[in-house]
Amino acid sequence: MKIQNVKGGYDFLPKEQKIRNYINGVLKSTFEEYGYLPIETPILCYFDMLAGKYDENNDILNEIYKLKDQGNRNLGLRYDLTVPFAKFIALNKNELKLPFKRYEINKVFRDGPVKVGRDREFTQCDVDVVGLSNQMIEAELLSLYVRAFTKLGIEIKIKYNSRNLMRGLIKNCGVEEQLISPTITIVDKIDKLSEEDFLKELTNIGLSYNQALKLLDSFNMSLEKLNEIFKNSEIGEIQKGLEELNNLEDYINAINIKEYCEFTSSLARGQDYYTGNVFEVYEANGKLPGAIGGGGRYDKMITEFIDDGEIYPAVGISFGLTSIFELLKNNEELSSNNAIDLYIIPLGTEKYSLSLANKIRELGYKVDIEMNNKKIKKSLDYCNKENIPFVIILGEDEINNK
Structure with a gap:
């Protein structure tokens, strides 16, 4: 038998785990400052519940760890905390008062390819609100980001956009409905592509060259310019998206976090379930290339999951714990605190x-005690190595003379 970890799962030494615990502690205390309550949901779920919101060709279905119990029931390990949260609301809605603000920090599992930033077992950290449909709560979540990362000593930039505005701008370019989703995927990569490659990818999926050029122009406009050009647009998604963004920006200015926030018209977030404003957080100085947090509004997911005739608007954000650990793992002050x-x-x-x-x-x-009959010098060497500030050497004389 070869003793090894499953690929995509890791052991953390005490020095590393102390930093992870510190990160979780800072985040929990920040969430509770804002009135968010802790919950816990089961790792094991019925497979049909996990798979229910995806069509049969979706890649996520291939990444669910599947198993059967002794009753031959089909089960799966949760791959995120959002679907279990929807289940939590469905089962406990009569016990909860809306709006309900929650956070959960827990393990999730994905049976996918392992690469940097993608493990098979990892800890996810989500903060969500159910029962509020306005931009006021979205601004609070952005201020929570600022507060939490400031306490962690990480400088950030928050990018924000509206999925409604994206869809509207794409429709305004004459793109057919069936091409909107793949177009959004390409637009989301606009910062990573040259102008030539961007236009090429759009024409490869069926857009005309003129449509691609118009999209390139539209997604390079500032929010001010978009408001000016499309203030009388007859496309509903554009009007709704601009309203969402303008309301959010008013709150951002009112709570003095504008310096951290940046409108980015090409930001999509990968999931199709987002229905309004979306957000991503980046380390401001480029120490990590990818996002260290993200989220957005998903008004339909819980509503359709419960399907009881009620409306359950929701918005949530997540923190990339693995990325945050990468930023702090070499902090000697955190790792050396005994x-x-x-x-x-x-x-x-x-x-x-x-x-x-x-x-x-x-x-x-x-307090710790030496229990291995080591000589005093070796024990003192250990204390120095571990930065233990105080030592009591206790013999019979010390007890008799107490």
Whole structure:
């Protein structure tokens, strides 16, 4: 038998896990400052529930870990926290008061190809609100991003856009309905492509060259310019998208986070379930190339999942814990902070040392004891290596003279 981890799963040494715990602690305290409540959902789910919102050709269905229980029921390991959250609302809606604000930090699993930024087992961190359809709550989520990353010491830039505006601009270029989704996928890559490659990819999926040129022009406009040109547009998605963005921008200015935020007309976020404004967060100085957070409005998902005739507008954001760890993993201050305040070295006083350690712990200190009969010098060397600030060497004389 070869002892090894499954590809895409990892062990974390204490030094690494301390940083991960620190990140989670900062995020949890920030979420609770904003009134978000913790929940937990099961890892094991019925497969049909996990697969229900996707068509049979969707790649995500191939990435669900599938299994059967002893009753031959089809189960799966959750691949995100959003579908389990929709299930949570469905099962507990009579116990919850809307709007409901929640956060969850938990493991998810995906049986896909392993590469940088894509593991098979990883921890996801989501913050969501159900029951509010306005941009006020979206602005609060953006301010939560600013607050959390400031506490972590990470400079950020938040990009934001409206999926409605994207669809409207594409329709305005005469693109047929069946080509809108693949067009959005290409537009989302506009910053990574040369102008020539961008036009080529659009024509390859069936757009005319003139349509592609018009799209290139549309998705290089500022929000101010879009408002000026399309203020009287008869395309509903454009009007709705501009309204969503203008409302959000008013709140961004009102709460003084404009310096962190940047309108980006090409931002799509990959998921088709987004129905309004979307967001992505990047490290401001280019230390990591990809996003370290993202989210948006998804008003239809929970509504269609529950399907009880009620409307459940929702918006949520996520934090890329793996990316955040990469940014902080070399922070010596975080990794060197020792968990132990005091180390006791017993010299034939083991029972008394155990009792003393418990009494000191009751005062709020973190205490460890040498239990391997090491010589004093080796024990002191250990304390120096681990940056333990205080040591008690406890012998019979110390007890008798207490």
